[in-house]
Amino acid sequence: MTTTTYTVTGMTCGHCAAAVTQEITALDGVEDVAVDVASGAVTVTSQGPLDEAQVASAVDEAGYALAGPRDLPLV
Structure with missing residues (x-):
């Protein structure tokens, strides 16, 4: 599994979050999409990797x- 933000x-x-989630979820291989508006x-x-x-x-x-x-700090 790969997680990218x-x-x-x-x-x-x-509604914005739902629209983005719907479109990205339709891509091959996507398991989950989480949006923070x-x-x-x-x-x-x-x-x-996508x-x-x-x-x-x-x-x-x-x-x-x-x-x-996003460049997220490693934890």
Whole structure:
């Protein structure tokens, strides 16, 4: 399993989160999507690494913009 957190710009509500979740969940290999609207964080758990261009396209289809992967500190 691979978990990647991305930054998505333009989300302001639960409807935004639902739209982004629906589009990313449709990508092959995606197991789970968690959206934090307040921070713009979208955490995707997948069977393996995802192509960032595919994730960006899915986010764009939902009407938002992918700013890129977040650099999170290692715990």
